[in-house]
Amino acid sequence: GTYGGGVAINTSSSQDVAHPKFINCIIAHNNTRATGTGGGVLINGKLASATLTNCIIFDNQQLRINQGAGGIYATRWGDAPDPHGALTITNSIIWGHIYDGIATQFKDDQVTITYSNIEDGWEAGGEGNINANPLFANPGEGDFRMLSSSPSIDAGNNDAIQEPLDLNGEERIQDDNNDGNPVVDMGVYEGGIPTPRYFVNHLAVDPGEDDPDR
Secondary structure, eight states, X not given: OOSBSSEEEEOOSTTOOBOOEEESOEEESOEEOSTTEESSEEEESTTXXXXXXXXXXXXXXXXXXXXXXXXXEEEOSTTOXXXXXXXXXXXXXXXXXXXXXXXXXXXXXXXXXXXXXXTTOOTTOOTTOBOSOOOEEEGGGTEEEEETTOTTTTOSOGXXXXXXXXXXXXXXXXXXXXXXXXXXXXXXXXXXXXXXXXXXXXXXXXXXXXXXXX
């Protein structure tokens, strides 16, 4: 898209109100070159808001530095002096963007980000937030399941879930790390997949007499 590469939420006057809720959604591999926009999500307007719960915002690009954000950009419309919108993010993963994962012109009390995995962290802090590789299985091919060793597993907030099932129809709150305490995962899928293990059969190929490691 021109303004929001994946999603654009615009209100054009002080009377227009927009507050979509995104649940179990993936917004990935989008880009925008327009000034002051979001590669993944743009929230733009005095009364524009958004709530994201158990979402993945991944590998989106804002190709003009310091003029928006690669992941999510929340801003006011034109010269509106006092935006009344809000941005709320919970149990989500924001990772792998060109330029900032999140940038906003909203006031601090209008942005609430908790129990989310944000690359390079979130400057205003937030309970339960982490900054660690989520270990997706194969995001380049659209596989956003997480490896069982992912730090985003059993790291969410049970009280924040909006749907009882994940994107695959699995129960949301599980004890994936077997510690006796069922906790929702960050992201769209519950539970992890085994970490791949690779073996090299050194007897399968003759390296040749000239190989120094022979």
